[in-house]
Amino acid sequence: xxxxxxxxxxxxxxxxxxxxxxxxxxxxxxxxxxxxxxxxxxxxxxxxxxxxxxxxxxxxxxxxxxxxxxxxxxxxxxxxxxxxxxxxxxxxxxxxxxxxxxxxxxxxxxxxxxxxxxxxxxxxxxxxxxxxxxxxxxxxxxxxxxxxxxxxxxxxxxxxxxxxxxxxxxxxxxxxxxxxxxxxxxxxxxxxxxxxxxxxxxxxxxxxxxxxxxxxxxxxxxxxxxxxxxxxxxxxxxxxxxxxxxxxxxxxxxxxxxxxxxxxxxxxxxxxxxxxxxxxxxxxxxxxxxxxxxxxxxxxxxxxxxxxxxxxxxxxxxxxxxxxxxxxxxxxxxxxxxxxxxxxxxxxxxxxxxxxxxxxxxxxxxxxxxxxxxxxxxxxxxxxxxxxxxxxxxxxxxxxxxxxxxxxxxxxxxxxxxxxxxxxxxxxxxxxxxxxxxxxxxxxxxxxxxxxxxxxxxxxxxxxxxxxxxxxxxxxxxxxxxxxxxxxxxxxxxxxxxxxxxxxxxxxxxxxxxxxxxxxxxxxxxxxxxxxxxxxxxxxxxxxxxxxxxxxxxxxxxxxxxxxxxxxxxxxxxxxxxxxxxxxxxxxxxxxxxxxxxxxxxxxxxxxxxxx
Amino acid sequence: xxxxxxxxxxxxxxxxxxxxxxxxxxxxxxxxxxxxxxxxxxxxxxxxxxxxxxxxxxxxxxxxxxxxxxxxxxxxxxxxxxxxxxxxxxxxxxxxxxxxxxxxxxxxxxxxxxxxxxxxxxxxxxxxxxxxxxxxxxxxxxxxxxxxxxxxxxxxxxxxxxxxxxxxxxxxxxxxxxx
Amino acid sequence: xxxxxxxxxxxxxxxxxxxxxxxxxxxxxxxxxxxxxxxxxxxxxxxxxxxxxxxxxxxxxxxxxxxxxxxxxxxxxxxxxxxxxxxxxxxxxxxxxxxxx
Numbered sequence: 001x002x003x004x005x006x007x008x009x010x011x012x013x014x015x016x017x018x019x020x021x022x023x024x025x026x027x028x029x030x031x032x033x034x035x036x037x038x039x040x041x042x043x044x045x046x047x048x049x050x051x052x053x054x055x056x057x058x059x060x061x062x063x064x065x066x067x068x069x070x071x072x073x074x075x076x077x078x079x080x081x082x083x084x085x086x087x088x089x090x091x092x093x094x095x096x097x098x099x100x101x102x103x104x105x106x107x108x109x110x111x112x113x114x115x116x117x118x119x120x121x122x123x124x125x126x127x128x129x130x131x132x133x134x135x136x137x138x139x140x141x142x143x144x145x146x147x148x149x150x151x152x153x154x155x156x157x158x159x160x161x162x163x164x165x166x167x168x169x170x171x172x173x174x175x176x177x178x179x180x181x182x183x184x185x186x187x188x189x190x191x192x193x194x195x196x197x198x199x200x201x202x203x204x205x206x207x208x209x210x211x212x213x214x215x216x217x218x219x220x221x222x223x224x225x226x227x228x229x230x231x232x233x234x235x236x237x238x239x240x241x242x243x244x245x246x247x248x249x250x251x252x253x254x255x256x257x258x259x260x261x262x263x264x265x266x267x268x269x270x271x272x273x274x275x276x277x278x279x280x281x282x283x284x285x286x287x288x289x290x291x292x293x294x295x296x297x298x299x300x301x302x303x304x305x306x307x308x309x310x311x312x313x314x315x316x317x318x319x320x321x322x323x324x325x326x327x328x329x330x331x332x333x334x335x336x337x338x339x340x341x342x343x344x345x346x347x348x349x350x351x352x353x354x355x356x357x358x359x360x361x362x363x364x365x366x367x368x369x370x371x372x373x374x375x376x377x378x379x380x381x382x383x384x385x386x387x388x389x390x391x392x393x394x395x396x397x398x399x400x401x402x403x404x405x406x407x408x409x410x411x412x413x414x415x416x417x418x419x420x421x422x423x424x425x426x427x428x429x430x431x432x433x434x435x436x437x438x439x440x441x442x443x444x445x446x447x448x449x450x451x452x453x454x455x456x457x458x459x460x461x462x463x464x465x466x467x468x469x470x471x472x473x474x475x476x477x478x479x480x481x482x483x484x485x486x487x488x489x490x491x492x493x494x495x496x497x498x499x500x501x502x503x504x505x506x507x508x509x510x511x512x513x514x515x516x517x518x519x520x521x522x523x524x525x526x527x528x529x530x531x532x533x534x535x536x537x538x539x540x541x542x543x544x545x546x547x548x549x550x551x552x553x554x555x556x557x558x559x560x561x562x563x564x565x566x567x568x569x570x571x572x573x574x575x576x577x578x579x580x581x582x583x584x585x586x587x588x589x590x591x592x593x594x595x596x597x598x599x600x601x602x603x604x605x606x607x608x609x610x611x612x
Numbered sequence: 613x614x615x616x617x618x619x620x621x622x623x624x625x626x627x628x629x630x631x632x633x634x635x636x637x638x639x640x641x642x643x644x645x646x647x648x649x650x651x652x653x654x655x656x657x658x659x660x661x662x663x664x665x666x667x668x669x670x671x672x673x674x675x676x677x678x679x680x681x682x683x684x685x686x687x688x689x690x691x692x693x694x695x696x697x698x699x700x701x702x703x704x705x706x707x708x709x710x711x712x713x714x715x716x717x718x719x720x721x722x723x724x725x726x727x728x729x730x731x732x733x734x735x736x737x738x739x740x741x742x743x744x745x746x747x748x749x750x751x752x753x754x755x756x757x758x759x760x761x762x763x764x765x766x767x768x769x770x771x772x773x774x775x776x777x778x779x780x781x782x783x784x785x786x787x788x789x790x791x
Numbered sequence: 792x793x794x795x796x797x798x799x800x801x802x803x804x805x806x807x808x809x810x811x812x813x814x815x816x817x818x819x820x821x822x823x824x825x826x827x828x829x830x831x832x833x834x835x836x837x838x839x840x841x842x843x844x845x846x847x848x849x850x851x852x853x854x855x856x857x858x859x860x861x862x863x864x865x866x867x868x869x870x871x872x873x874x875x876x877x878x879x880x881x882x883x884x885x886x887x888x889x890x891x892x
Contacts, residue, residue, distance in 0.1 A: 582887075582888045582890075583884070583885060584823070584884045584887070585701075585705075585815050585816075585818070585884070588814055588815045589708075589709065589712075589815060592709075592712050592713070592716065592811065592815065593712060595716065596712060596715055596716050596719070599716070599719050599720075600719065603719065603722075603723070613792060614792075614793060614794075616793070616794045617792060617793060617794040620794050620798070620799070624799075624802040627802065627806060628802070628805055628806065628809070631806050631809040631810065631813075631829055632809060634809075634810075634813060634822075634825055634826065634829060635809060635810075635812060635813035635816065635817065635822075635826060640819060640821050640822055643822050643825055644825065647825050647828065647829065650806075650829065650832070651832070654832055654835075654836065657799065657802070657836065658836075658839060660794065661794075661796075661799060661839060661840070661843055662843070663839045663842075663843075663851055663854075665851065665855075666835075666839060666851055666854050666855075669855070669858060670858075673858050673862055674828070674832070674858070674861075677862060678828065678861070678862055678865050681865065681866065681869060682821065682824070682825065682865070682869070685821065685869045685872065685873065686821055688873070689821075689872070689873065689876050689882060691819070691821055691882055695819050695822075697817055697818035697819050697883065698816065698817065700818065701816060701818070706816060709812065709815045709816055710812065713808050713811050713812045713815075714808070716808060716811070717804055717805060717807075717808035720804040720807075720808075721801055721804050721805075724797055724800040724801055724804060725797065728795070728797050730844050730845070732844065732845050732846040733845045733846070733847070734845050734846040734847035734848075735846060736846045736847060736848055737846045740846075741848075747848075747851070750848055751848055751851050751852060751855070754848055754849075754852060755852060755855065759852055762856065766856060766859045766860075769859065769860065769863055770859065770862075770863055772863075773862075773863035773864070773866050773867050774866075776867050776870065777866045777867055777869075777870040780867070780870035780871055780873065780874045781870045781873050781874065
């Protein structure tokens with residue numbers, strides 16, 4: 001069998017070597033500038049090998065390559081292998097992770113060139129890629145869970161990378177905790193899978209039929225885990241906060257890869273998930289509502305990264321909507337195109353922030369298109385892709401989902417309607433962003449003006465590459481790669497396509513009208529106040545409960561029990577002390593009497609054939 | 613009344629009388645000598661029964677080693693004077709103890725009398741032992757083959773006893789302070 | 792009439808009983824230890840008697856081990872008496888009350 005382990009080995013070696021170098025360097029206060037180059041090289045090696053594996057995969061007849069590394073766990077009835085499995089689903093993810101990941105590594109070298117501890121940063125980035133690759137290549141649920149947790153860890157480490165700022169650290173903690181809440185769902189799903197099938201291998205356990213009342217429980221548990229990792233309702237509030245991390249991190253983790261793990265998991269488990277109508281319904285509805293909610297919230301944000309964050313949540317909602325109506329391949333297709341254009345948008349935003357020396361408020365930008373032309377052009381490609389304008393990639397994937405929301409047997413007019421409204425809003429807020437940053441009058445602060453410059457090639461080259469991908473990425477046509485049947489629904493499909501393009505242009509036009517020219521400065525507005533709601537219910541609730549426990553339960557119950565126990569011990573000790581007279585003969589006397597009693601009981605009580 | 617029964621009755625009478633003397637004498641040295649008498653008569657009983665090895669070891673170990681040790685210690689601690697501890701106990705106490713022990717022995721003897729009807733479970737009757745080369749050979753062969761492990765364990769036991777005794781009997785200054 | 796093993800058993804019980812009596816009645820530590828040896832001997836005798844009854848030699852072997860243990864135990868016991876004597880200047884068991892409440 002073809003070896004797959006180099007794909008995960010390169011980032012692992014990168015993490016370990018750079019990490020150890022970092023630990024040794026901090027002692028002597030060195031700044032390891034080469035770390036970035038090394039990390040990027042490792043990522044490119046991994047990407048190259050992944051491409052090699054792609055061609056190897058095409059040559060196989062089964063469409064599956066497996067590489068078992070070792071037996072991981074053998075506990076009683078459970079046997080889990082540490083094995084990597086590559087099929088048409090995981091190769092898409094692997095190529096995106098290694099490819100886009102490598103580009104972001106390259107970008108980071110320039111973006112983070114002022115940083116004090118580059119080795120730490122790149123070690124964490126490599127760690128993240130290693131974990132993410134394990135997630136998508138794992139052959140069993142625990143292996144996927146390893147990657148699942150690992151990316152959560154890497155995300156925490158990177159969000160709170162500038163750890164001297166407590167706000168950033170809090171953001172990291174919030175992300176990690178919300179992820180963990182979702183992981184409860186993953187664990188429950190693993191328990192159910194093992195209980196009813198005896199194995200946790202991804203292919204094997206899906207062959208068993210689950211009892212009809214268990215199946216929805218499994219699916220909902222899995223989806224709950226996905227809402228945590230992929231920022232859907234109700235566990236999405238961490239993603240906007242996660243923008244506290246460096247921008248390349250936001251691009252890689254919170255746009256292109258980690259947040260798409262939920263889609264991967266659902267698609268991987270699609271035989272089991274799609275056999276329950278209820279689960280599909282919940283997924284589709286949650287996805288659609290999240291898409292809508294996030295799109296609305298994005299219209300009121302003024303921080304460039306937060307707008308993109310809400311946009312990510314919204315687009316993820318689209319992907320889940322696709323999965324929920326049964327079009328899993330469309331969901332994955334959108335994952336791929338979204339990775340291209342969202343990473344592009346984030347890196348472009350990073351370029352803008354870099355040019356302005358750290359400014360992130362869109363209302364302090366404007367008319368930057370002449371000053372940073374390459375960023376402007378590439379950003380335009382991203383903007384066109386997310387709007388869904390042909391021939392950019394976003395058009396193909398987003399339209400596929402919207403069409404399926406209407407036409408699929410699990411779809412409905414309601415879902416279609418929500419999707420369309422969300423698409424309209426997407427166009428509106430993205431154009432708002434685009435216009436406020438690059439067009440109209442310049443609202444840039446005077447102090448920042450002299451330093452306005454285009455970013456170095458280290459940053460612009462990835463932007464250009466991603467822009468090209470955002471343009472042509474959709475032409476590969478997902479159905480061919482994912483093995484689903486490509487249907488041409490004929491006239492309905494063209495009608496939907498036409499409608500969505502029109503809506504996009506309408507949204508864009510409205511935004512252009514409102515935000516070019518003289519613009520009223522807006523501040524960030526939170527229309528739904530969900531964060532505050534969570535803080536009120538869960539935060540205050542837990543604290544209040546703890547108060548009650550500490551005051552009431554602790555004193556009344558726990559202390560009393562403890563005192564009672566010690567009193568019992570005391571009392572019994574005092575009673576038993578009476579027998580300790582100190583005289584050896586007295587003890588012997590007691591022993592003798594006891595022996596006589598036992599013997600007498602034996603002979604008279606048990607009865608040795610009569611005579612005594 | 614054959615020879616063995618006659619010898620046995622002599623030996624056992626001496627044993628019982630001797631043991632009473634051990635308990636009732638006031639001078640510890642007297643008790644020690646009475647105990648030696650008891651051991652010798654026990655050896656005689658063992659010999660009469662055919663347990664020759666045990667008889668020999670009884671003399672070697674008990675009288676030759678243990679009693680020597682006892683007399684040593686009595687002399688060392690200057691206990692070779694009459695002790696009047698027997699009178700110090702209350703008569704009630706002595707009466708109760710006496711009755712209790714009597715009762716115990718009574719039960720035991722009653723049980724023993726059942727041993728009159730016991731059927732042998734093993735194969736080594738006296739003739740067979742003679743044929744195999746005698747009591748000493750049989751015991752030795754069994755000890756060093758089937759029970760070799762237990763034999764080795766006793767060496768550990770003895771080692772422990774040696775260490776313990778040395779540690780106990782050493783002068784405090786050699787141990788360095790509080791014991 | 793021949794020597795029967797049960798007669799030996801009776802003698803062994805009597806000796807054992809006398810030893811037990813001695814241990815409980817006397818207070819001098821050394822004499823108590825001697826009475827313990829008496830008890831052990833009584834038991835040894837019964838072991839030998841039983842091995843005669845059942846035509847085995849395991850009884851004799853047990854006696855061997857009991858003797859070993861008795862030797863070790865009397866050595867340690869006497870060591871204890873000596874150590875105690877150093878502190879208390881007496882070998883009276885009634886005087887050993889330092890741990891008493």
